Structures are given as C-alpha cells and as structure tokens.
Amino acid sequence: MDNEQPIIELRGVTKAFGRQLVLDEIDLKVARGRNTVIIGRSGTGKSVLLKHIVGLLRPQRGEVFYEGQRIDNLGERALVPIRRQIGFVFQLNALFDSKTVIENVAFPMTENSTVRLDRRQIHDLARKCLSMVGLAEFEHKRPAELSGGEKKRVALARAIALDPPPKVILYDEPTAGLDPQRSDVINKLIRQLQEQVHVTSIVVTHDMKTAAEVGDQVLMLWNGRFIADGTSKELLNTKEPHVRRFVEGLAEPGDILTLTA
Numbered sequence: 619m620d621n622e623q624p625i626i627e628l629r630g631v632t633k634a635f636g637r638q639l640v641l642d643e644i645d646l647k648v649a650r651g652r653n654t655v656i657i658g659r660s661g662t663g664k665s666v667l668l669k670h671i672v673g674l675l676r677p678q679r680g681e682v683f684y685e686g687q688r689i690d691n692l693g694e695r696a697l698v699p700i701r702r703q704i705g706f707v708f709q710l711n712a713l714f715d716s717k718t719v720i721e722n723v724a725f726p727m728t729e730n731s732t733v734r735l736d737r738r739q740i741h742d743l744a745r746k747c748l749s750m751v752g753l754a755e756f757e758h759k760r761p762a763e764l765s766g767g768e769k770k771r772v773a774l775a776r777a778i779a780l781d782p783p784p785k786v787i788l789y790d791e792p793t794a795g796l797d798p799q800r801s802d803v804i805n806k807l808i809r810q811l812q813e814q815v816h817v818t819s820i821v822v823t824h825d826m827k828t829a830a831e832v833g834d835q836v837l838m839l840w841n842g843r844f845i846a847d848g849t850s851k852e853l854l855n856t857k858e859p860h861v862r863r864f865v866e867g868l869a870e871p872g873d874i875l876t877l878t879a
Contacts (some may be wrong), residue, residue, distance in 0.1 A: 621657040623686050625650040625786060625818050626671055632679035633666060639801045640666050642842030643680065648786075653812055653819045655833035655850075657826070657864065662839045664822040669746050671820070673697045705777030705817075709791040713761040714773060720757035723776045735781060739792070747775040750814075751807055767800030774807060778815065787811065789821040791826050805831040826865050828852070838845055838864065 630728050631639040639855050640663040648654050668680055669675040671681055673689060682690040684700050686874035692700070713722050723744040727735060734770050735743070751771040761769060769790060789808065795799035806829050821832055829836050830850040838846040838853065838861050846853050846861045854865055863870060 622650060624648050624683075625685060626820070627683040628667075628670065629681045629683070631667075631677045631682060633663070633670070633675065635679055639842050641670075641677070642845065646837070646844070648818060648820060649835070650704050650818055651812070652834040653821060653832050655823060655829045655836045655878070656697060656839055657823060657829055657853075658839035659835060659864070660824070663842060664839055665790050668706075668790055668820065668822060668840070671788060672701055672785075685859060697836070702780060703785045704716060705775045705780065705787040707770075707773050707789045707792055707795055708786065713769060713776075714878070715761050718757065718789065719753065719761075719772050720748065722761070722772055723747055723779045726776060726779060742797050743781060744775070747779045748772075750778070750810075750836045752803075753777045765800075767803060768798050770796065770800075770804055771807065774804070774811075776855055778811065778817070783815050786818045787804065789819060789823075791823055792821060793823065793825050798827075801825065802831075804828075808832045828855075828866075829853075835856065 622646040628644050628646040631641050631644040644667065654666065658664050666675060670677060670690070673692065676690055681688055689700055689736065691707045699718055714725065717725070720741060724740050727743065729738045745754065745757060748757060751774050753768065753771055753775065756764070756768065759802060763771070764772065778784060792804050792808065798805065808821065809832055812819060821828065823829055833850050836848065836850050836853050840860050846856060846858055856862060860870070
C-alpha cells in the first residue's frame with residue numbers, strides 16, 4: 619500500500635453483545651483497488667465487522683474511517699453519501715420476491731432521490747449491470763425462478779448498479795450454498811469487477827478456494843482479533859495452529875465430542 623491512504627480503516631474497534639466480546643480492538647487497513655478477504659469460523663464476527671464499515675453497527679470503542687473521514691460518529695443522514703459509495707452483497711441475497719430481476723437491480727437507484735436519472739436511464743444501467751454478470755436475458759424473471767447461483771449474480775448486479783459505480787463492495791459469504799462450479803463463476807465475477815470497474819472489495823468467506831482465487835490480502839479472525847495477515851499462499855504455509863486447522867478443514871480439539879455407549 620506504500621504511503622497511499624487506505625480507503626477503509628478500522629482503529630481499535632471493539633464490539634460486544636452482552637458478555638460476548640466479538641471484536642477486540644481490531645485494526646484494519648483496506649488498500650484501494652485490492653481484494654481483502656476475511657476468513658474465520660462461524661460466529662467470530664466477520665459479518666459484524668462488515669456492518670461497522672457501513673454504519674449498520676457502531677463500535678463501543680475505536681474508530682472507523684472511509685476515505686480518511688471518521689464515520690462511526692456520523693448520524694444517519696450524514697452516512698447516506700458514504701453508503702452510496704459502498705455496495706453490499708448479502709449472504710442471503712435479500713432480493714424482493716415480488717419484483718422482477720431488473721426491478722431488483724434497479725431498486726437502489728429508484729429509491730435514491732439524489733440520482734438524477736429517469737426510469738429509462740435507470741433500466742438501461744440495470745440491464746448493463748445484468749449483462750456484466752451474464753444475466754442479460756433474465757430481466758423479466760422473478761427470484762423464485764432462479765437458481766442459487768443466479769440469485770447471487772442478481773445480488774451482485776444490484777450492488778454495482780449505482781451512478782457513479784460504487785468504490786467498495788462488501789461480500790458476505792458470496793459462495794455460500796453454491797456448488798463448486800457456480801462458486802467459481804462468482805469468484806471470477808469478483809475478480810472481473812476489480813479489473814473492469816476498479817472496485818475495492820472486502821470478502822467474508824469460509825471457503826479457502828474463494829480466498830485463494832480472489833484475495834490479494836487474507837486475514838483470519840479468531841476470538842475477536844486477527845491472528846493471520848498475508849497472501850493465501852502464506853496462510854496455507856503458516857505454522858499458527860488455529861490457522862492451519864482452519865485452512866485444512868480440521869476441527870479444533872475442543873470441538874471433538876467423546877461418544878459413549
């Protein structure tokens with residue numbers, strides 16, 4: 619990253635829910651134009667971290683910065699222009715069943731009163747985004763008619779359907795529930811958007827294949843802190859025991875139950 623200012627930075631971010639400490643003085647710098655992947659077990663706070671970046675959650679301690687501006691202390695109205703620069707691909711896609719594919723993709727633009735586009739322009743941009751994810755012929759279908767992989771691609775098209783395009787996309791488990799081939803399609807799309815739209819991505823995933831294919835930087839979250847930070851190759855070769863067991867798909871010793879007759 620050299621001396622370039624990170625597009626997103628977390629400084630000492632701490633978050634607890636009741637007695638459960640989820641993020642423990644997290645520091646993170648996200649380099650502009652790169653793909654940052656965060657891996658870790660379920661319930662370790664990966665999605666919680668993403669929600670702090672867009673202000674859906676606020677830290678109990680620490681600070682969150684976007685483009686050098688502190689944002690965790692901003693009110694909802696002041697956060698609106700920040701959120702317009704960040705696309706979010708939710709784990710469960712969050713599509714509207716009652717709307718067609720093109721209406722789902724167009725929704726962020728139709729709801730954003732500051733975007734000076736008429737209905738035709740909005741739908742033209744939505745069609746362009748659908749074409750980018752290989753769904754140009756699907757605009758009149760409804761989510762119930764789509765496969766899991768197709769729903770993921772619609773959610774991705776919606777995340778980039780902004781004018782101007784988003785600077786950052788947050789992906790929450792983008793390949794969850796998909797077979798290996800459809801997962802590969804999503805991984806390639808994430809790389810394609812980085813190369814064609816020059817978007818910065820933060821990807822939360824359990825899938826080491828996704829981490830290896832899309833990640834320029836890979837971090838592992840464990841007990842509220844990052845215990846690894848490097849390339850996917852470096853994490854695969856690490857001797858840190860928790861990281862090794864995670865990347866090899868091995869249970870932690872405390873996870874193994876003794877079965878008795």
